[in-house]
Amino acid sequence: MTDTAMTDAGAARQDDDVLVRLDNVVKHFPIKQGIVFKHEVARVHAVDGVSLEVRRGETLGLVGETGCGKSTLARCITGLHPVTSGRITFDGQDITNLPRARMRPFRRDIQMIFQDPYGSLNPRRRVGSIIGDPFAIHGVADGPERKRKVQELMELVGLKPEHFNRFPAEFSGGQRQRIGVARALALRPKLIVCDEPVSALDVSIQAQIINLLEDLQDELGLTYVFIAHDLSVVRHVSDRVAVMYLGKVAEVAEAPDLYGSPRHPYTNALLSAGSVADPELSERRERIILVGDVPSPIDPPKGCRFHPRCPKAEDRCAVEEPVLEPRLNDPAGHDAACHFPVAAGERLGQKLGAVEPSSGPTS
């Protein structure tokens, strides 16, 4: 961090517990038509009013299905997408849509690990130079010092430092993901956004990377935003979990609360849909088989966005958008955006294979 940024941080810090605060963040992608005179014909409502906090030292899990906006939100936090409206504060300072030069000091503090360990490493460059890139970009270390730092990082993430001169192709998927982790750690960031860091890996390798991320968090006091679609992985790593649906947060809570007493019917459906490697449990439990598909984010449903697929929907849901707040005597911090939250013991599902073929209304 530069000197000015440092003093700013000291002056503006109000809430020491919160590292990142999102205030009603909106990200729309315009769809344009026309050859000479381009005009906007529609908008993809990728992220549509998300307010969340990421606390210092915690792991915030972000779950949801394809197109729910979780990756877009992550890219807004890291500054890779300018936001349409709303405010993002990092470490007490407003970093919303900062110009490139002023964003640069924050880029050192906010790093990202990507999903695809094959696509995110340049195949023509040696591993040492890939991991050394952040030092070069920020002008931190040169020559032999950079090499030493890179080798320290390689050791830190469980790679052999003598493999410094190898190409990415000489590493397996799990080792490549370790390279991605080393690169993200280079500048000692405060926040790392992990976008599906293990979903491209084999099961036996996934556990290695998850353990590595947990070790590093303990050792370096990192804060993670952890995006995944695998609910058991998210449950394992996260302190708090936010569930997203069509650009909005449906429910957010401490992980044990969210998995123990999910309030939003969508959270219930998502949890019941996840498969478990335990045949007896799997046979006993009931599933909520949702009807139809996720509607298009170009024209999201009015009212509650989940109402066309919700087993509990009533007329009110189609007109009035529910607020994200504690429901049914839940502790503060367990918020659900639902008019008719699911109470403990309420049955919504059926046993697998017992449902009639769905002929739902949605396309």
Next chain:
Amino acid sequence: MSLLEVTDLRVSFPTSDGLVQAVRGVTFSVDRGQTLGIVGESGSGKSVSTQTLLGLTAGADVSGQAMFEGRDLLTMSSDELRRIRGAEISMIFQDPLSALHPLYRVGWQIMEMIRAHEPSVTKAQARKRAVDLLKMVGIPQPDRRVDDFPHQFSGGMRQRAMIAMALSLQPKLIVADEPTTALDATVQAQILDLMLRLQRELDTALIMITHDLGVIADLADDVMVMYAGKPVEHADRNTLYYQPHHPYTKGLLESIPNSTGTERERLRPITGQPPSLINPPGGCPFHPRCAYVMDRCLTETPPLGPAAGDHGHQSACWLPEDAVGMGTEAEELRRRTAEEGRVGAARILAEEIANAADVKGAVTS
């Protein structure tokens, strides 16, 4: 006699780097109405072994036997095989977008399948059957959607269309190769539910290939675990999940985050990497990663033999037959046997594996 009986199937691909031995001796059988799950990581040979049965692995060297209702699929002429493919054995692939032709309407592609095998069916009849099939797999407004192109379908609907196509001729066996891997969790639940229901209704046999032990837990009667082109364990579903014998199966089960426990336990991954199939390790293929490695594992390949005396439970491992399950007693037996079995080279290897387990992010005991 089972519907399909595969005996000692071996498949290898000559490449410029050497001979890739993708499948190295697989034996299994499937009965009518039964589901066999094949589990393994990438490169374990699970997909190749079933694609070979349908003649989809061009350029491969194949040996062994695959009897389907008394006829050997591997020695059949391509004409005979074509009559079986789709009509009697059909396949559902992982990625429905690349399995459907983007320039033909979904309905046309289903009709083509029907008319190719039953030339007497008129276009109108085939179309009606396509609509009925789409309705059966739960596509809304099937009489309209039948004229859609694949890109107008969502991922889940495309996979439903693939299932409709696979069912169109009421095959006796369906091979589903990672049918839900590309789908979201709630859509996966829809598709699995559909497959389970249709299988019950139509009494079809199903081979389900996946890397996800959770999907198999929902569906399979029997499970075969593959590693480096070989089956390492074969058992009924409950035995495999609760009484695993092979250290690889045990390792796979342990490396999944526990979905029911409340405490955050540290995961126990398998150390190391899956082996190369060009030059697979001698002896037991899993020995370079196995915490219970013994001297004989390095040189002698364990055969797939009975384990724990349970009916049909088979495992390819030199550990004692009754070393099954996750309990402390079995663990004690495994440790003691392994310790006694290490006099020579395995001692050093076992130490290396234990050290590798101490690498950052791996197991710390």
